[in-house]
Amino acid sequence: MIALTGDRPTGRLHLGHYIGSLKNRVVLQETCDQYIMIADLQALTDHFESPRTITDSVLELVADYLAVGIDPMKSTIFVQSQISALSEMTMYFMNLVSISRVERNPTVKAEIAQKGFNDSIPVGFVCYPISQAADITAFKADIVPVGDDQLPMIEQTNEIVRKFNRIYSTNCLKEVKPRLSHVSRLVGIDGQAKAGKSLNNAIFLSDTSEAIKTKVFSMFTDPNHIRVSDPGKVEGNVVFSYLDAFFEDKDELEDLKKQYRKGGLGDTTIKSKLNDTLQSLLQPIREKRAQLSRDFLREICHEGTKKAQRVASDTLEEIRDAIGLKYGI
Amino acid sequence: MIALTGDRPTGRLHLGHYIGSLKNRVVLQETCDQYIMIADLQALTDHFESPRTITDSVLELVADYLAVGIDPMKSTIFVQSQISALSEMTMYFMNLVSISRVERNPTVKAEIAQKGFNDSIPVGFVCYPISQAADITAFKADIVPVGDDQLPMIEQTNEIVRKFNRIYSTNCLKEVKPRLSHVSRLVGIDGQAKAGKSLNNAIFLSDTSEAIKTKVFSMFTDPNHIRVSDPGKVEGNVVFSYLDAFFEDKDELEDLKKQYRKGGLGDTTIKSKLNDTLQSLLQPIREKRAQLSRDFLREICHEGTKKAQRVASDTLEEIRDAIGLKYGI
Numbered sequence: 001m002i003a004l005t006g007d008r009p010t011g012r013l014h015l016g017h018y019i020g021s022l023k024n025r026v027v028l029q030e031t032c033d034q035y036i037m038i039a040d041l042q043a044l045t046d047h048f049e050s051p052r053t054i055t056d057s058v059l060e061l062v063a064d065y066l067a068v069g070i071d072p073m074k075s076t077i078f079v080q081s082q083i084s085a086l087s088e089m090t091m092y093f094m095n096l097v098s099i100s101r102v103e104r105n106p107t108v109k110a111e112i113a114q115k116g117f118n119d120s121i122p123v124g125f126v127c128y129p130i131s132q133a134a135d136i137t138a139f140k141a142d143i144v145p146v147g148d149d150q151l152p153m154i155e156q157t158n159e160i161v162r163k164f165n166r167i168y169s170t171n172c173l174k175e176v177k178p179r180l181s182h183v184s185r186l187v188g189i190d191g192q193a194k195a196g197k198s199l200n201n202a203i204f205l206s207d208t209s210e211a212i213k214t215k216v217f218s219m220f221t222d223p224n225h226i227r228v229s230d231p232g233k234v235e236g237n238v239v240f241s242y243l244d245a246f247f248e249d250k251d252e253l254e255d256l257k258k259q260y261r262k263g264g265l266g267d268t269t270i271k272s273k274l275n276d277t278l279q280s281l282l283q284p285i286r287e288k289r290a291q292l293s294r295d296f297l298r299e300i301c302h303e304g305t306k307k308a309q310r311v312a313s314d315t316l317e318e319i320r321d322a323i324g325l326k327y328g329i
Numbered sequence: 330m331i332a333l334t335g336d337r338p339t340g341r342l343h344l345g346h347y348i349g350s351l352k353n354r355v356v357l358q359e360t361c362d363q364y365i366m367i368a369d370l371q372a373l374t375d376h377f378e379s380p381r382t383i384t385d386s387v388l389e390l391v392a393d394y395l396a397v398g399i400d401p402m403k404s405t406i407f408v409q410s411q412i413s414a415l416s417e418m419t420m421y422f423m424n425l426v427s428i429s430r431v432e433r434n435p436t437v438k439a440e441i442a443q444k445g446f447n448d449s450i451p452v453g454f455v456c457y458p459i460s461q462a463a464d465i466t467a468f469k470a471d472i473v474p475v476g477d478d479q480l481p482m483i484e485q486t487n488e489i490v491r492k493f494n495r496i497y498s499t500n501c502l503k504e505v506k507p508r509l510s511h512v513s514r515l516v517g518i519d520g521q522a523k524a525g526k527s528l529n530n531a532i533f534l535s536d537t538s539e540a541i542k543t544k545v546f547s548m549f550t551d552p553n554h555i556r557v558s559d560p561g562k563v564e565g566n567v568v569f570s571y572l573d574a575f576f577e578d579k580d581e582l583e584d585l586k587k588q589y590r591k592g593g594l595g596d597t598t599i600k601s602k603l604n605d606t607l608q609s610l611l612q613p614i615r616e617k618r619a620q621l622s623r624d625f626l627r628e629i630c631h632e633g634t635k636k637a638q639r640v641a642s643d644t645l646e647e648i649r650d651a652i653g654l655k656y657g658i
Contacts (some may be wrong), residue, residue, distance in 0.1 A: 040654065041420060048424035049496055055653040081654045087416040091370060091460070094453035095377035099432075102452055123431055123459065124423035127452060131420070167378055302658040324384040325369065325410045329631040 003028055003179070004141035006037030006080075009057035010047060013064040014202035015278075016186040016194070019245050022068045024145055024181060029074040035139045035308065036065060038301075041080045041087075042131060045124040046115060062297045064205050067289035072300045078308035079301055080135065085312035089134035092319060094127065096163045097156070102126050107152045133157040136176050138312040143179045154178045170322035172315070186245055191220035191238050203278065205285050212282060216242075216275045221267045228266040239270050246277050332357055332508070333470035335366030335409075338386035339376060342393040343531035344607075345515040345523070348574050351397045353474055353510060358403040364468045364637065365394060367630075370409045370416075371460060374453040375444060391626045393534050396618035401629045407637035408630055409464065414641035418463035421648060423456065425492045426485070431455050436481045462486040465505050467641040472508045483507045499651035501644070515574055520549035520567050532607065534614050541611060545571075545604045550596045557595040568599050575606050 005025055007013065013022065028034050038061050043054045062077055070077070080086060102108065108129060112121055129152075136144060136157050144154060154176060161173040188194060188201030203215050219239050225232035234240045234257045247253050256273070259265040320326060334354055336342065342351065357363050367390050372383045391406055399406070409415060431437065437458060441450055458481075465473060465486050473483060483505060490502040516522060517530030532544050548568050554561035563569045563586045576582050585602070588594040649655060 044421070044652070045424055048421075051497070051653045055656070058656055079656060079658065081649075082656075082658065084413045084417050087420045088413050091416045091419065091453065092373070092377075094456060095374055095451045097452050098449040099428075099452055099455055100448060100450075103428075119429060120427040121429075122424045123426050123428055123456060124420065126428055127423060127456075130452065168380070298656065298658050301656060305658055320410075323373070324380045327384070327387055327408060327411075327627065327630060329408065329411065329627050329634055 001032045001143065002139060002141050003032040003034045003143050003145065004037065004136055004139050004176075005034065005145055006039050006135075007061060008039045008043035009054050009061050010043050011053070011057055012060045012204045012206050014204045015242075015246075016202060017064075018068060018205060019186055020147070020181065021145060022065070022070070025065075025075065026069040028145070029071060032143070034075040035141070036070065036075050036077045036304075037135060037308075038062070038077070038079045039135075042128050044081075045122060045128050045131075046111075048122065048124070059294060059297045059301070060206075062301055063289050063292050066292055066297075066300070067205060067285045072304065076307050077300055077304040079305050082305045083138070083308055083312045085309070085316035086131070086134045086138055088316055089138055089312075089319060090127070090131045092323065093130050093133055093160050093164070096160055096167070097130055101156075101159075102129065105129055105152050105156060107149060110149070129153050129156045130160070133160045137161060137173045138315045139308070140174050140311075140315065141176050142174070143177050145179045145181055147181060147185070151178055151180075164319075164322075168322035170318070172318035172322055187238055187241050189215050189219050189238060191236070203282075205282065206289055207282065208286075209279060209283070212278050213275050216278065217268075217271050219271065219274075221270075225260075225267065229263050231263040232260045232265070232267075234260055239267070239274050242274050243270070243277070246281060247273070248277075330361045330472065331468060331470050332361040332363045332472050332474065333366065333465055333468050333505075334363065334474050335368050335464075336390055337368045337372035338383050338390050339372050340382070340386055341389045341533045341535050343533045344571075344574075345531060346393075347397060347534060348515055349476070349510065350474060351394070351399070354394075354404065355398040357474070358400060361472070363404040364470070365399065365404050365406045365633075366464060366637075367391070367406070367408045368464075371457050373410075374451060374457050374460075375440075377451065377453070388623060388626045388630070389535075391630055392618050392621050395621055395626075395629070396534060396614045401633065404633075405636050406629055406633040408634050411634045412467070412637055412641045414638070414645035415460070415463045415467055417645055418467055418641075418648060419456070419460045421652065422459050422462055422489050422493070425489055425496070426459055430485075430488075431458065434458055434481050434485060436478060439478070458482050458485045459489070462489045466490060466502045467644045468637070469503050469640075469644065470505050471503070472506050474508045474510055476510060476514070480507055493648075493651075497651035499647070501647035501651055516567055516570050518544050518548050518567060520565070532611075534611060535618055536611065537615075538608060538612070541607055542604050545607065546597075546600050548600065548603075550599075554589075554596065558592050560592040561589045561594070561596075563589055568596070568603050571603050572599070572606070575610060576602070577606075 038058055040054050047053050058079060065077060108126060132153055133156060158175045161175050164173050165171055190201045192201055203212055221237050221239055222233040243253055367387055369383050369387060376382050387408060394406060437455060461482055462485060487504045490504050493502050494500055519530045521530055532541055550566050550568055551562040572582055
């Protein structure tokens with residue numbers, strides 16, 4: 001079973017990534033041939049004016065991966081822009097998708113609205129689902145772990161797969177299945193719907209012990225829970241959202257929630273619990289991260305990218321064969 | 330001075346190509362470093378469902394080139410799909426052009442209307458001017474010979490060049506100048522505005538002597554010029570259009586026109602003149618063509634493509650450097 005996952009390199013990874021995907025990848029690598037793509041080409045589609053954001057993040061991402069337990073002997077970590085076959089495959093796939101189809105993609109539509117491109121939506125951005133189809137099919141992925149907002153991407157890929165195989169009478173491309181992750185999205189420490197690098201409301205895997213503590217103690221709780229004795233709300237309380245995600249002892253957590261609702265449990269107490277939890281989760285990650293030299297990270301990237309180049313080139317050869325672009329030259 | 334020209338490989342070349350561009354290329358190669366691209370990738374954007382049309386035409390095109398006098402020692406003949414740097418450059422350029430900009434391109438708009446894509450306009454087709462910008466800039470072309478319907482393509486390329494150089498603080502891309510050809514378009518033998526492979530109304534460079542004669546004698550003249558003694562019209566008369574393009578003795582041609590207008594000059598006579606003219610133009614081309622083995626044509630393609638790969642890869646390296654996509658991996 002082959003799995004493809006990845007991240008746009010636009011900053012260090014945070015707890016939202018950890019709970020939403022990294023943790024899952026550490027499990028997945030035990031049973032799957034897992035490819036982890038650092039999607040710098042894709043990140044360029046909406047960061048083309050600030051490429052340093054991307055290029056400065058690539059090795060940081062590799063450090064985050066290794067620190068959380070992704071094992072380069074089990075997972076292939078590679079950099080998208082170094083795999084030229086992906087661009088070429090994208091070109092062939094672009095002929096199989098209509099302009100109205102890409103403009104109708106719900107994920108892309110939502111992102112366009114969110115990013116405020118105004119009237120100047122880059123062609124590259126609208127086309128990134130086609131480029132994703134190249135990424136997925138190049139490695140013959142069987143599954144792609146996704147949130148349900150990403151399902152239209154999988155659909156687009158499979159449409160291309162079916163059309164390509166039909167037109168060129170081949171079966172060299174493989175349909176892919178989404179592996180839905182049921183983890184709810186981690187909110188920002190300010191209670192914003194999404195923890196994000198750009199929103200500066202996230203706890204990063206590489207944050208110092210001090211930074212973690214500061215962030216936890218600045219978390220949004222229940223504005224009406226003023227005195228310790230006041231009854232408090234658990235829903236929409238960021239501290240409890242994080243405890244739900246990271247506190248291991250679910251029985252104790254239920255007791256805490258009950259007590260908080262009733263009154264008599266202070267914010268400082270629950271924040272201390274969360275701080276302890278996150279410190280003991282992140283300390284080993286941070287320590288492992290600190291041991292990784294830039295040279296070692298480059299070496300991991302190099303090896304993974306070399307393997308990915310080989311695999312993607314083989315698929316590209318099959319694609320060219322199917323279209324007939326062999327001239328014996 | 331570097332020049333880039335090329336053709337979509339969708340069939341053998343005809344007299345329209347000869348007079349509109351091939352003849353000019355034979356001259357251009359004496360003073361320019363000339364690249365001639367067989368644009369199979371571009372042809373796929375509107376022939377993706379019939380790739381054989383394209384792949385069967387590639388070596389035919391090379392044969393046509395050599396037969397008319399293009400010298401592979403002076404011109405670099407290469408196959409677009411074999412230059413992967415072009416796809417990668419296209420990906421970077423796609424971020425710099427908005428969807429509304431590509432949809433506004435007058436050449437593309439006209440072609441869309443003409444091709445009857447209906448509502449299903451392939452992304453690849455709309456984007457081919459971006460891919461052309463990659464072709465032109467990859468070889469650092471100073472000039473591109475074009476008809477005036479192609480000027481919007483040059484404009485799009487130069488917009489990309491300026492934007493790329495500005496955003497990435499580089500001067501690795503070069504603006505290009507159109508070299509306008511003032512040859513009027515050759516009409517079809519049936520009087521249709523355009524001689525075209527698909528319209529089956531063209532005289533091909535590889536046509537047999539017999540086929541040429543048949544086509545010349547089936548040409549549309551003046552429907553009111555019934556008897557030899559009738560006065561005839563020269564304007565809109567296909568035979569005279571071809572004589573204008575190919576008959577060398579301009580004084581004699583003026584006399585013929587005068588006589589035809591007055592009456593007393595039969596269609597058979599002018600068709601014979603034209604037939605003689607075309608036979609003596611095309612006979613050496615056809616004979617040279619017949620001597621070219623498939624292996625030799627492949628060898629020419631191979632050598633040219635190898636050189637083009639080197640040049641385009643160098644430009645791609647500069648582009649990656651400028652964006653910063655070097656990770657030391």
